[in-house]
Amino acid sequence: MPDGWPAGVPFPERESEFRVYAIVRSGGRQHKVAVGDIVEVDKISTAKVGDTVELSTLLVVDGDSVTSDPWVLAGIKVQAEVVDHHKGQKIDILRYKNKTGYRRRQGHRQQYTAIKVTEIPTAAK
Numbered sequence: 001m002p003d004g005w006p007a008g009v010p011f012p013e014r015e016s017e018f019r020v021y022a023i024v025r026s027g028g029r030q031h032k033v034a035v036g037d038i039v040e041v042d043k044i045s046t047a048k049v050g051d052t053v054e055l056s057t058l059l060v061v062d063g064d065s066v067t068s069d070p071w072v073l074a075g076i077k078v079q080a081e082v083v084d085h086h087k088g089q090k091i092d093i094l095r096y097k098n099k100t101g102y103r104r105r106q107g108h109r110q111q112y113t114a115i116k117v118t119e120i121p122t123a124a125k
Contacts, residue, residue, distance in 0.1 A: 019034055020034065020035065020060070020061065020062045020063075020120050020122065021033060021034040021060075021061050021120070022034075022057050022058075022059060022060045022061070022076075022078055022120050023057070023058045023059040024055040024056065024057055024058065024078050025055065025056050025057075025058055026041040026042065026044075026055050027041055027042030027043075027044075028042070029041070029042070030058060033055075033078065033080075033117045033120070034117065034120070035117055035118065035119065035120055036116070036117065037116070037117045038083060038114055038115070038116045038117075039080075039114070039115055039117065040088075040112045040113070040114055041112065041113055041115060042110075042111070042112065042113070043085060043111035043112060043113050044082065044113045044115075047082045047113065048082065049082050049083065049084060049085065050081065050082060051081070051082045052079060052080070052081055052082075052118075053079075053080050053081075053082060053115060054077040054078065054079060054080075055077065055078045055080060056077065057073045057076045057077065057078055058073065059073075060073070060076060060120065060122060062122045067122075076121050076122075077121070078117060078119070078120050078121075079117070079118050079119040079120075079121075080115040080116060080117045080118060081115065081116050081118050082113060082114075082115055083114040083115060083116050084113070084114040085111070085112070085113050085114075086111075086112055086114065087109040087110065087111060087112070088109055088110040088111075088112050089109070090107050090108070090109050091107070091108050091109075092105065092106075092107055093105070093106040093107070093108065094106075
């Protein structure tokens with residue numbers, strides 16, 4: 001029990017199991033994912049709801065071991081299932097120039113695909 005911890009209050013044990021996670025690339029962006037996570041990525045137009053997609057891996061962390069070697073990661077693909085296709089929040093683009101009467105308003109809603117990570121294979125040791 002650490003110093004200064006109140007008597008009679010149970011001390012939380014450290015989590016001995018580490019969570020495996022990976023950094024993946026999708027649509028020009030990088031996402032940190034773990035098994036069971038639902039992540040919004042740019043729309044994958046070729047995938048339908050329920051399909052399985054593979055994401056290229058940039059880094060895999062499994063406890064204390066970190067795999068970042070591109071030769072090893074070339075064979076590791078994160079498996080994910082397509083959950084939904086939807087639009088993001090609307091953003092407003094407003095352009096204005098003073099004293100000229102120039103005003104333009106434009107809106108945009110980005111297309112997204114929600115995917116659920118099902119498997120992160122680890123590097124062979």
